[in-house]
Amino acid sequence: MRKALALLTLSVFFVSGCATTQEGQTSKTATGAVIGAVVGGALGAATGPKGANKGKRVLIGAAIGALVGGAIGYALEQQAKELGEDLGVEPIDNTNPEVKPKEPPISESKPVAVVKEPEKVRVVLKNSLLFDFNSYELKPSAKETLRRVASTLTAHPDTVIVIAGFTDSTGSFSYNVGLSEKRAEAVKNELVLNGVDPTRILVFGCGPKKPIAPNNTEEGRALNRRVEILVYPKGVTIPHPCE
Missing domain, CATH: 3.30.1330.60 (OmpA-like domain)
Structure with a gap:
């Protein structure tokens, strides 16, 4: 189980690291993917028949969660872009919670x-x-x-x-x-x-x-x-x- 959790942590780090903008701010898509990976991994570990490979279920759950979370983040980003075009403004990026x-x-x-x-x-x-x-x-x-x-x-x-x-x-x-x-x-x-x-x-x-x-x-x-x-x-x- 420890090995599975370590792999899940690595996969979350990989998703967040690869989806960071050049300015160092995590994009909305990346944020959704990371949250989705964590939730999906937890669900993968908690579900499934007893005796099955829980480590594999964690990784599958994390992958599905990352896809779902990333899709949500992408949809919100698209709406922000379209609303900005509707109103003639460039969307402000406040997706990094560490930057006030x-x-x-x-x-x-x-x-x-x-x-x-x-x-x-x-x-x-x-x-x-x-x-x-x-x-x-x-x-x-x-x-x-x-x-x-x-x-x-x-x-x-x-x-x-x-x-x-x-x-x-x-x-x-x-x-x-x-x-x-x-x-x-x-x-x-x-x-x-x-x-x-x-x-x-x-x-x-x-x-x-x-x-x-x-x-x-x-x-x-x-x-x-x-x-x-x-x-x-x-x-x-x-x-x-x-x-």
Whole structure:
């Protein structure tokens, strides 16, 4: 058994080592392959008839898990690429958990961002791009933006979509949560109108939680007022977007 575990460790190291980018950041495909190898190896060892070659089952399980995990990672990377093309931006690579982002993904001059993360793709949209002040009615230009996003989401049906609205810290907490939820719901409704299956979509109003910039400046508050569209593969545990 020790030999089998050693071989599994070597196979995981090989997968992760060979799928690392030149900049030293592990790609989303590599991350999925490594996780898949570990899970697949564990399942291979735990299943099968007693007395069978467990070491062989570990290696077979690791190989299958790596293929499945790699396929998930590749699918997410493809969606990030297509969403970036939809929105006219280059996706930001935040797939290396050891490298913390130094600045918010959006800014005054860049109101839209597509962010690749280890387990999901995150689309970040400034509220000023979507809504007028204190409103949850989508601007006509926002509807066109969301139409393009919907085309990519419908092309990849094997995902779960989480839409989370955020505000700055000005005003009452309960009002901000309510407004952010209505804005997230408006984004959901527009995606559904453009063909996205509503059963794939979860909506949350987070209010002033999880700011991405300081709330003590107007510029920072403007960045915190945003809607995020989070795209996850089916079957994964989805954390609460407000926490």
